Amino acid sequence: MSKRAQPTVRKRRLAATLRSLRDQAGVSPEQVKEELDWSRSTVSKVETANMGVSVSDVRVLCELYGTDHKITEWLVKTARDAKRRGWWASYNDAMPSIFEDYVELESEATCAHYFDLRRRYRSLHATVPLMGSRTVGELLARLGRRVKVRASLR
Structure with missing residues (x-):
């Protein structure tokens, strides 16, 4: 692993x-x-997710911040869940390790947005610089590669 x-x-x-x-x-x-x-570095690492935090520390932090009981319990549950491996961990031998992050992001997603390039062609020219491309063709090639990665997850 x-x-x-x-x-x-x-x-x-x-x-x-x-x-x-x-x-x-x-x-x-x-x-x-x-x-x-x-x-001080531990505080920073916890707040940037570069270090985990224990359930008891989450409770102390919530008390220090004056957090509502419901939010505290949600954070405690989240802290417990953060330590658990996802369902995909048992498939590590069947997929390249680079896909683990993609599968996790997909499984944790709460909604999906779809973009229809045919209907958005006029706004596509405005999108080119925002996506870090120089031409529409380069943008479409980049999006095509992203679609292939996405399709390989299914």
């Missing part, structure tokens, strides 16, 4: 929510550091 290079979707969601709650509560990273006896 390969070591993950990127934080999971669940860890990212947990980290972003903890950071947002800290900001809303007006608590400084220094105060978190003191309350949990962490280093």
Whole structure:
């Protein structure tokens, strides 16, 4: 089994929510550091999902931030779920490790957006620079490669 290079979707969601709650509560990273006896870099790593956080620490953080009970319980559940491997982990031998992140993102997605290029041709010219391409042909080639990656997941 390969070591993950990127934080999971669940860890990212947990980290972003903890950071947002800290900001809303007006608590400084220094105060978190003191309350949990962490280093400043640990606070940063937890809030950027580069380090996991224990359920007990999530509870302490929620208390420090004055978080509502329902949000606290959701964060505790998210912290537990973040430690679990996804259903796809048992298929590691059947797919290249590079696809693990794609499969995880797809399984955690809550909605899907579809883009019909035929109907959007006029706006396509405006999209070219936004997508980092120089021409419509280059953009279509890039999108074609993305579609092939997506199709290989099915």
